[in-house]
Amino acid sequence: MPKVKIPRKSTTIDMxxxxxxxxxxxxxxxxxxxxxxxxxxxxxxxxxxSAKVAPEKAILITLTKEGKVFxxxxxxxxxxxxxxDINTTKGLNLSEAELNKWKKAPFIGVPLGQIKSLxxxxxxxxxxxxxxxxxxxxxNEMVDxxxxxxxVYAKAGTDQRVLQEMLLIKGDNASLYPAFKNIKxxxxxxxIFKFRIVTNSESVPVGSELYLNPPKAN
Amino acid sequence: MAEMxxxxxxxxxxxxxxxxxKKLSTRVDLTPMVDLGFLLITFFVFTTTMSQSTAMNMNEPxxxxxxILKVKNSGAMTILLGKGDQVYYYFGQLEADKLSQQFKSTxxxxxRDIIVTKKKATKIDDLMYIIKSDKKSTFKNAIDILDEMSxxxxxxxxxxxxxxxxxxxxxxxxxxxxxxxK
Numbered sequence: 001m002p003k004v005k006i007p008r009k010s011t012t013i014d015m016x017x018x019x020x021x022x023x024x025x026x027x028x029x030x031x032x033x034x035x036x037x038x039x040x041x042x043x044x045x046x047x048x049x050s051a052k053v054a055p056e057k058a059i060l061i062t063l064t065k066e067g068k069v070f071x072x073x074x075x076x077x078x079x080x081x082x083x084x085d086i087n088t089t090k091g092l093n094l095s096e097a098e099l100n101k102w103k104k105a106p107f108i109g110v111p112l113g114q115i116k117s118l119x120x121x122x123x124x125x126x127x128x129x130x131x132x133x134x135x136x137x138x139x140n141e142m143v144d145x146x147x148x149x150x151x152v153y154a155k156a157g158t159d160q161r162v163l164q165e166m167l168l169i170k171g172d173n174a175s176l177y178p179a180f181k182n183i184k185x186x187x188x189x190x191x192i193f194k195f196r197i198v199t200n201s202e203s204v205p206v207g208s209e210l211y212l213n214p215p216k217a218n
Numbered sequence: 219m220a221e222m223x224x225x226x227x228x229x230x231x232x233x234x235x236x237x238x239x240k241k242l243s244t245r246v247d248l249t250p251m252v253d254l255g256f257l258l259i260t261f262f263v264f265t266t267t268m269s270q271s272t273a274m275n276m277n278e279p280x281x282x283x284x285x286i287l288k289v290k291n292s293g294a295m296t297i298l299l300g301k302g303d304q305v306y307y308y309f310g311q312l313e314a315d316k317l318s319q320q321f322k323s324t325x326x327x328x329x330r331d332i333i334v335t336k337k338k339a340t341k342i343d344d345l346m347y348i349i350k351s352d353k354k355s356t357f358k359n360a361i362d363i364l365d366e367m368s369x370x371x372x373x374x375x376x377x378x379x380x381x382x383x384x385x386x387x388x389x390x391x392x393x394x395x396x397x398x399x400k
Contacts, residue, residue: 015248022255046361050274173358196273209371
């Protein structure tokens with residue numbers, strides 16, 4: 001009996017569809033990922049078990065490893081008002097043009113006295129060369145900044161609680177405690193007792209008290 | 219694999235005996251392209267940081283010298299943060315003649331057990347953790363210990379950050395010297 005020949009079928013498949021899917025996914029991921037907001041300086045924040053997501057629009061105070069303090073005013077609508085306020089209250093004598101230029105700066109990292117000369121400069125200074133906002137027990141300019149921020153938000157009728165939600169401190173793991181304490185001091189002097197700290201999230205350790213008795217969701 | 223047809227140089231003569239130019243398929247093997255696509259996808263998925271930064275709430279007490287918080291000696295535990303991620307602690311109040319027995323040093327790994335043991339041994343109303351940070355301790359230490367409090371389910375109001383006294387500073391310095399911590 002002759003053998004029944006099974007016709008050999010080609011194993012090649014049409015890859016077009018798969019290729020389409022791959023690139024569709026690729027373009028989706030590229031477009032869907034949010035661009036990180038520009039970071040002042042490389043700072044590695046500590047871990048915490050807190051699960052609250054940090055707000056986007058925030059007044060971010062960055063504390064670097066060297067103990068330098070930088071301020072970022074994330075709320076564009078209030079930025080101009082805050083800069084205006086500190087200009088008048090601290091007598092910086094900035095012209096309209098200088099203020100406009102200052103508004104475009106992504107962050108503030110110089111003492112108040114040096115702002116005028118910094119704005120006059122054309123070349124950009126890298127963030128790690130800036131001296132930072134002086135914030136120690138002898139000269140704490142963060143107090144002035146917080147006062148202006150407080151003023152502007154109070155004038156705009158923002159609830160204190162909303163402001164508290166926006167105040168973020170992002171510190172580097174290795175920065176020393178006194179620098180952090182001075183920032184807290186600046187808050188306290190302006191009657192701000194609540195704020196937030198930016199951390200990397202971490203899961204609750206297995207077997208710990210909180211793990212065994214998680215708080216009821218409110 | 220896809221290949222270009224380079225042999226069709228002769229032009230098209232029509233007529234008998236002239237072979238018809240073979241029609242080459244326009245299909246291209248897309249496998250390498252698919253490979254590339256998925257490679258890029260995996261690359262982007264892995265490189266984008268999934269973890270969004272979170273925010274931890276902080277509540278500071280009002281600096282009010284008229285309101286002094288009274289803490290029972292039996293329920294108090296003082297945690298001191300030193301340099302080099304070292305943690306020191308003592309229960310109650312420091313007594314001059316029993317310093318070496320009271321003042322103990324530990325690490326962040328072990329402090330959780332000590333906190334929990336103290337919490338279980340004390341009536342919740344009396345319980346108070348006093349946290350003091352040394353000048354040489356880091357921001358990470360300060361946040362870690364607060365985090366430790368929430369991990370141990372210590373209710374808010376039962377721990378507070380307080381400035382360090384000169385005696386404690388000296389004690390830490392001595393212990394650090396004895397333990398060789400730089």
